[in-house]
Each structure stands twice: as C-alpha cells, then as structure tokens.
Amino acid sequence: MSQTLNRNGAGKNGPLSDTLRLLYAPVADEMAEVENILQTELRSDYPFVDELVRYGNLLGGKRLRPALLLLSAKAAGKVTREHCVLAAVVEMIHTATLVHDDVLDEADTRRHLATVNSRWTNEASVLLGDYLFTHAFYLASTLDTTFACRVIGRSTNIVCEGELRQTAARGNYHLSEAEYLEIIEAKTAELCACCCQLGAHYAGADAAVVDKLYGYGRDLGIAFQIADDLLDVLGDESETGKSLGTDLEKEKPTLPLIHLLENVTAEERAELVELLSGPGDARPQLGPWFERHQSIDYARSRAQHYADQALSAIRSLPSSPSADVLTLIAEFVVNRAH
Amino acid sequence: MSQTLNRNGAGKNGPLSDTLRLLYAPVADEMAEVENILQTELRSDYPFVDELVRYGNLLGGKRLRPALLLLSAKAAGKVTREHCVLAAVVEMIHTATLVHDDVLDEADTRRHLATVNSRWTNEASVLLGDYLFTHAFYLASTLDTTFACRVIGRSTNIVCEGELRQTAARGNYHLSEAEYLEIIEAKTAELCACCCQLGAHYAGADAAVVDKLYGYGRDLGIAFQIADDLLDVLGDESETGKSLGTDLEKEKPTLPLIHLLENVTAEERAELVELLSGPGDARPQLGPWFERHQSIDYARSRAQHYADQALSAIRSLPSSPSADVLTLIAEFVVNRAH
Numbered sequence: 001m002s003q004t005l006n007r008n009g010a011g012k013n014g015p016l017s018d019t020l021r022l023l024y025a026p027v028a029d030e031m032a033e034v035e036n037i038l039q040t041e042l043r044s045d046y047p048f049v050d051e052l053v054r055y056g057n058l059l060g061g062k063r064l065r066p067a068l069l070l071l072s073a074k075a076a077g078k079v080t081r082e083h084c085v086l087a088a089v090v091e092m093i094h095t096a097t098l099v100h101d102d103v104l105d106e107a108d109t110r111r112h113l114a115t116v117n118s119r120w121t122n123e124a125s126v127l128l129g130d131y132l133f134t135h136a137f138y139l140a141s142t143l144d145t146t147f148a149c150r151v152i153g154r155s156t157n158i159v160c161e162g163e164l165r166q167t168a169a170r171g172n173y174h175l176s177e178a179e180y181l182e183i184i185e186a187k188t189a190e191l192c193a194c195c196c197q198l199g200a201h202y203a204g205a206d207a208a209v210v211d212k213l214y215g216y217g218r219d220l221g222i223a224f225q226i227a228d229d230l231l232d233v234l235g236d237e238s239e240t241g242k243s244l245g246t247d248l249e250k251e252k253p254t255l256p257l258i259h260l261l262e263n264v265t266a267e268e269r270a271e272l273v274e275l276l277s278g279p280g281d282a283r284p285q286l287g288p289w290f291e292r293h294q295s296i297d298y299a300r301s302r303a304q305h306y307a308d309q310a311l312s313a314i315r316s317l318p319s320s321p322s323a324d325v326l327t328l329i330a331e332f333v334v335n336r337a338h
Numbered sequence: 339m340s341q342t343l344n345r346n347g348a349g350k351n352g353p354l355s356d357t358l359r360l361l362y363a364p365v366a367d368e369m370a371e372v373e374n375i376l377q378t379e380l381r382s383d384y385p386f387v388d389e390l391v392r393y394g395n396l397l398g399g400k401r402l403r404p405a406l407l408l409l410s411a412k413a414a415g416k417v418t419r420e421h422c423v424l425a426a427v428v429e430m431i432h433t434a435t436l437v438h439d440d441v442l443d444e445a446d447t448r449r450h451l452a453t454v455n456s457r458w459t460n461e462a463s464v465l466l467g468d469y470l471f472t473h474a475f476y477l478a479s480t481l482d483t484t485f486a487c488r489v490i491g492r493s494t495n496i497v498c499e500g501e502l503r504q505t506a507a508r509g510n511y512h513l514s515e516a517e518y519l520e521i522i523e524a525k526t527a528e529l530c531a532c533c534c535q536l537g538a539h540y541a542g543a544d545a546a547v548v549d550k551l552y553g554y555g556r557d558l559g560i561a562f563q564i565a566d567d568l569l570d571v572l573g574d575e576s577e578t579g580k581s582l583g584t585d586l587e588k589e590k591p592t593l594p595l596i597h598l599l600e601n602v603t604a605e606e607r608a609e610l611v612e613l614l615s616g617p618g619d620a621r622p623q624l625g626p627w628f629e630r631h632q633s634i635d636y637a638r639s640r641a642q643h644y645a646d647q648a649l650s651a652i653r654s655l656p657s658s659p660s661a662d663v664l665t666l667i668a669e670f671v672v673n674r675a676h
Contacts, residue, residue: 044499046502048502049502049503049506100465100468103460103461103464104465121505122442122460124505126442126467127438127442127498127502128502130435130438130467130501131495131498131502133468133471134491134497134498135491135495137475137490137491138487138488138491138492139491140487141491142488143484145484146480146481146482149475149484149487150479150480152475153472153475153476153477153478154476156472156475156476157469157472157476160465160469160472161382161384161469163465163468164386164387164390164462164465164466165384165387167462167465168384168385168386168387
C-alpha cells in the first residue's frame with residue numbers, strides 16, 4: 001500500500017501488480033483460487049451483462065479485502081475452501097460499493113480505468129452494483145451455515161448506513177472529528193474488520209483471536225480511510241489512478257479540514273467556508289492554510305495512531321509469514337499519504 | 339389489483355387501502371406482523387437515515403409480494419414465524435428495486451408520493467436501495483438454514499440481470515416478443531415466483547405443490563408486467579399514482595410496440611422509429627397506430643394467456659380462502675390495464 005503499490009496496482013494485465021503479488025505470497029495459491037472463483041461467478045450468457053460484470057471485476061484491483069481474509073485465516077489457523085469463497089464474496093461487495101460510489105462522486109477514473117458510469121451510464125452502474133451485491137449474497141449462502149450470511153449482511157448494512165451518514169454530512173462544516181471517525185468506521189473499516197473476523201472464525205480460531213483480528217481490521221480500515229482522504233487533498237491523479245479532489249468538490253468534510261476548521265478564528269472559518277462552498281478546485285488555496293495549522297500532520301498522526309492500534313491487536317499472534325504480512329500492511333498503510 | 343385497488347392503494351394513512359385489506363383478509367394477522375417487522379427493522383439511530391428508510395417503507399404500498407408469500411403458505415400448509423420474516427425480506431428487496439428503478443427512470447412520483455430521487459437526491463436513492471438490499475439479506479440470514487438466503491440471493495440476482503438486459507434493449511426496436519418475455523420474466527416474474535415458492539416450501543408443502551406455486555407466481559408476474567407496460571402507454575397518472583409514459587420516453591420496447599413494429603411495412607416502421615426516437619410524448623400519435631393494428635388487444639390477450647396459466651397452476655390446490663384470493667388476484671391482474 002505504499003505509493004509504489006498504488007502506481008503498479010491493477011491495470012490492464014490482470015488484477016495484481018508484482019509488488020502486491022510478492023506481498024500476498026503467503027496466500028498466493030488461495031488468491032489464485034479466489035481469482036478463479038471471481039472469473040467463474042462473474043459471467044453471464046447475455047453479452048452486455050457479461051461485458052459489464054467482467055469489467056466490474058477489474059475495478060477492485062488491489063484485492064486487499066480477500067488478502068486480509070486469507071492472511072487472517074492463515075495467521076490464526078488453516079485456510080479452507082470456505083475462505084476462498086468468502087474472499088470472493090467480500091471482493092464482490094467491495095466492488096459493488098466502489099461502482100455505486102463512482103456514480104455518487106461522478107468520478108471518471110478508478111485504478112487507471114474508466115469508471116462504469118463514465119464508460120457506460122449511471123444506470124448501468126447502479127444495476128451492476130446491485131448485480132454484484134446480490135451475487136455476493138447468493139455465493140455466501142452456498143456455505144453450510146448462515147453464519148457468514150449474517151456477518152456479511154450485518155456489516156454491509158453498516159457500510160450503507162455509514163455512506164448515508166456521509167451524504168447527510170455533506171456541506172456540514174461543523175462535523176466533529178468523533179462523528180467523522182464514526183462515519184469512516186462504518187463505511188470503510190467495518191468491511192475490513194468483517195474480512196479479518198471471517199478469516200479467523202473459519203480457521204477455527206478461538207473467540208479472543210477472532211476479536212483481535214476484527215480489531216486489527218477495523219483499526220487498519222480507519223487508518224486506511226484517513227490516508228485515502230489525505231490523498232484526495234494531496235495526491236496526484238496520475239499516481240493514484242483515480243479522480244481526486246472530489247471530497248472537497250462534493251463538500252465532504254475530511255480530517256485535515258475538520259482539524260483546520262476547529263483551529264481557526266470565527267472570521268477565518270467564514271472565509272474558509274466561502275472558499276469551500278464556491279466553485280473550482282479549492283486545493284491550491286487550502287495548501288497554505290493546512291501548512292500554517294499543521295492539519296496534514298495532524299491527520300497523518302491520527303492515521304498512525306490507528307495503524308499502531310492495529311499492530312498491537314495482532315502482536316500476540318504466533319509468528320508466521322501471514323502474520324508478518326498483516327504487520328507489514330499496517331506499517332505501510334499511512335505511507336500512502338506521504 | 340383492479341383500478342380501484344390502484345386508486346386507493348398506499349398513500350398517507352398507512353400502506354394498505356381498504357380494498358387490499360379485504361383482499362388479504364385470510365392472512366390479515368400475518369400481514370400485520372409483517373408491518374411490525376418492517377417498522378422495527380427499518381429504523382436507524384441517525385435522523386437522516388431514519389427518515390429515509392421510513393419513507394422507503396411507504397413506497398411499496400401494495401404489499402403484493404408479502405401477500406403472495408403468505409397466501410401461498412396458507413394455501414399449501416401452515417403459516418409460521420419464518421414466513422412473516424421472509425415476507426418482510428421480499429418487501430424490502432422489492433422496495434430496493436423500486437427505489438433504484440426510480441433513479442434510472444428519473445421518475446417523480448410513485449404511489450402518489452414523491453420518489454426518493456425527487457424528494458432527496460439520486461445519491462440518497464442509490465444508498466437507500468443498497469441499505470434495503472443489505473438489510474433484507476441480513477434479515478433472511480437470521481433464519482435457521484441457508485435455504486431462504488440461497489433462493490432469495492439467486493432470484494434477486496436474476497432480477498438484476500433482467501434489469502441489465504432491459505437497459506441493453508433500450509432503443510432496440512428489433513427486440514422480439516420472445517426476448518421481451520425473457521426480460522420481464524427475469525426482472526419482474528422471478529421475485530413473484532420466489533415469494534410463492536418460499537411460502538409453499540416453509541409451509542411444508544411437497545415438491546410438486548412448491549413447483550405449482552412457483553409457476554403460479556411466475557406467470558402472474560409476467561401477466562402483471564405486461565399489464566403494467568400497457569398502463570404506461572394507456573394510463574392516467576392521477577389514477578396510477580406514478581409517472582407514466584416513461585417506457586416510451588426511455589425507449590424501452592414493450593409488448594404493444596413490439597407487436598406494432600412486427601406488423602407494419604418497412605416504410606411505416608421507419609416512420610415509427612423516427613417518432614419514437616424523437617423528443618416529446620409519442621403516446622397521442624401512437625394511439626391510432628395501436629388501434630389500426632390491434633396491438634393493445636394483442637398485448638392484453640398475451641397478459642390474459644399468462645394469467646390463465648397462473649390459474650391452472652393452482653387449480654388442484656385444496657379449496658381455501660387463501661387459494662381463493664390467489665385465484666382472484668390472477669383473475670384481476672389483467673383488469674389493471676383496461
């Protein structure tokens with residue numbers, strides 16, 4: 001998840017960059033099996049549907065959630081056939097949310113690829129997202145018990161609630177850091193936590209280990225989202241491969257901005273809100289403000305705090321290549337936003 | 339489902355009209371329990387989310403799918419607690435598809451209420467639909483086995499595939515009747531069939547009866563959709579309580595049009611396609627064409643054919659008030675479009 005990973009990630013020649021392939025080495029065979037499942041499941045007899053669902057399968061290129069599920073499984077016990085099915089399920093759900101997010105954000109590119117809404121239509125995007133959601137739930141229901149359906153149904157519902165809260169927070173420049181954290185915990189961290197939980201649970205780990213991995217996934221997800229929000233302010237579109245500056249454009253308050261607004265005078269706040277509510281890219285003008293109030297550094301330190309918490313959650317796991325990779329991911333997650 | 343039912347349906351004072359309440363009398367207690375479940379489940383601690391999900395709960399006002407599930411159960415055996423949960427699940431899924439359809443159709447009204455996209459935003463509609471889908475799947479997973487999750491996951495995926503095929507068919511004035519029927523079987527009839535199947539299965543009916551009720555639901559759904567498409571051409575917005583003429587406007591070929599285009603000369607076809615592809619409401623100009631080629635009568639006779647098939651599927655069920663209502667529904671389904 002360093003910039004190198006982002007730069008090489010996804011793209012035309014298959015879903016994984018060489019760097020990610022190396023990182024996921026402890027679960028390489030299982031990741032290949034997940035790709036098989038995704039390719040087998042995401043097909044249709046109808047050409048338009050087939051083209052669309054195959055394209056959708058390329059958009060979530062980093063495969064972070066399947067990797068978290070499988071690495072958690074191997075770090076906590078034994079990987080089974082169920083893990084591979086569930087890893088495909090969480091990837092489909094993640095892709096469904098991405099495709100719908102791209103409609104909401106009116107984004108043009110995602111992982112260096114045209115978004116579904118820009119290449120086809122908003123209509124195709126809404127329906128493709130629904131197709132992926134429903135297919136994911138169907139696939140989860142092919143396991144023996146309702147456990148995975150229940151965990152995934154609940155988590156996914158929390159994700160949607162978080163997204164709805166984020167919509168309601170648009171243009172709300174009084175959003176507190178605590179509310180922001182609650183929202184990103186729901187919309188981003190919950191699915192990561194769910195992946196790690198399912199991995200550990202189906203590996204036969206005891207409840208305490210399942211809880212630890214759930215906590216790891218949640219804190220990693222929070223750190224990841226803060227870093228992602230920082231990238232939206234700081235980043236370079238050619239490096240990240242997706243439309244940037246959309247948070248500000250869509251008046252989504254993110255952590256650097258929340259910090260800044262809490263640390264300026266009433267007059268400065270009014271000036272900033274006017275700038276943020278106006279047309280055009282506010283990023284160049286915001287730069288000096290962020291610098292003066294160290295808001296970027298603050299947001300980065302909060303991301304680091306959650307990454308550190310993620311690391312302590314798994315410190316007591318027995319040493320293994322998979323546990324090492326989980327550690328590495330948490331160590332690198334904040335680096336994305338440097 | 340006569341026009342009276344439509345005229346009185348839904349609205350401000352609770353979801354069911356007096357006529358529908360009478361019709362659903364054999365399962366009145368269970369329908370009340372379904373309302374309880376929907377009201378309990380569709381809530382949120384966050385005001386914006388809460389307002390939105392409660393509003394969503396009013397949009398599917400006829401409660402046809404829960405009624406089909408419960409009536410099938412009672413006609414085939416005994417209604418259980420599981421039936422009520424599943425009836426709430428299918429209503430949530432139906433509402434999710436309605437909310438997303440209204441985004442795609444840019445519709446303003448639905449059951450005399452403003453659509454979510456017109457009252458709030460497309461963004462809120464996309465996320466509310468996702469919230470309802472995921473909540474429905476979560477609720478289905480609270481049952482003892484994966485059976486319902488599997489049936490509902492599969493059916494819902496077929497619905498989405500049908501909707502995607504319909505999108506691809508937009509502006510395709512060479513769509514055949516067979517392709518049209520396949521699409522409406524997927525996008526509309528499949529969920530009705532699934533309701534009747536689940537009702538019979540959880541009532542302990544044997545496989546032959548489950549199959550019959552599945553067939554009843556499918557053929558009823560096809561008849562219902564043909565009648566609905568006819569209404570879009572013929573209907574009166576004040577009576578149906580929803581935006582009409584959108585099929586033509588969105589260049590969705592429906593049965594009367596497919597029949598007409600198959601029965602005109604090449605020159606007439608070119609003239610019609612120009613009319614259909616142009617701006618404005620084509621309905622007034624199409625009227626005489628439909629009349630000359632009896633395309634409305636033809637579509638109505640096809641709807642009647644499927645309604646008749648639905649009726650024969652359940653003819654051998656033991657006589658009961660619930661079986662009588664299923665019969666009545668199939669007898670009335672085509673009347674909507676008179």
